[in-house]
Amino acid sequence: MDDVDRSILAVLEKHGRISNAELAALVGLSPSPCLRRVRRLEETGVIRGYRAEIDPAALGRSLRVFAGVRLMRHNRGDVAAFERAVVQLPEVVHVHHVTGNYDYLLQVEVADLPAYEDFHANRLADLPGVATVSSYVTMKTLSARTP
The missing domain is CATH 1.10.10.10 (Winged helix-like DNA-binding domain superfamily/Winged helix DNA-binding domain)
Known part of the structure; x- marks a missing residue:
């Protein structure tokens, strides 16, 4: 290159x-x-694809939350079960396996705070192996790639 x-x-x-x-x-x-x-x-796979960037608010998902997830155990079976389940949740836009205080960092998009509260309590916290979830509500998003 x-x-x-x-x-x-x-x-x-x-x-x-x-x-x-x-x-x-x-x-x-x-x-x-x-x-x-x-x-x-x-x-050669350097360019992996082309995609449209969609405004989440236009889809009724104006609240973006980053959720740090810690798992109870880190054996292969528990990790695989969590990963299979989390990618099936339509509210979860991106899943990153990270180092540091959390095992995973999720980007979640929902309509509003009550919708996130419901998602957190009834879907995310019930995923296999989840020990703790810490949530960070996005106030503003800046893009380093936009001129």
């Missing part, structure tokens, strides 16, 4: 729907070599 590839990735990360002609102009290539490079980056 060279500096041109890095430039292509930087542009695509911010503007995934840009046309090949516009991308080529921004990175200083003609369209054909630019398209070849993009296809190679896709084929």
Whole structure:
């Protein structure tokens, strides 16, 4: 990977729907070599896909909460059971296995605080192996990738 590839990735990360002609102009290539490079980056797995960024509020999920989860035990069976269950919860957008005070950090999106209270008490706390949950309500989200 060279500096041109890095430039292509930087542009695509911010503007995934840009046309090949516009991308080529921004990175200083003609369209054909630019398209070849993009296809190679896709084929080698550097570019894993393209997706739409959806506004959660438009879907009635205006409250974002980060939940730190500690498990009671860390044997393979308990960890696997928790992971199988947590990814099935539609309110859970991302699951990160982390180091530090928690075993997992979850990004949860719900309609409002009462909806999170219900989710926390009746779904999250009942998952296999959960010992504790600490919740952090998001007040504002900033994006380092937005110009």
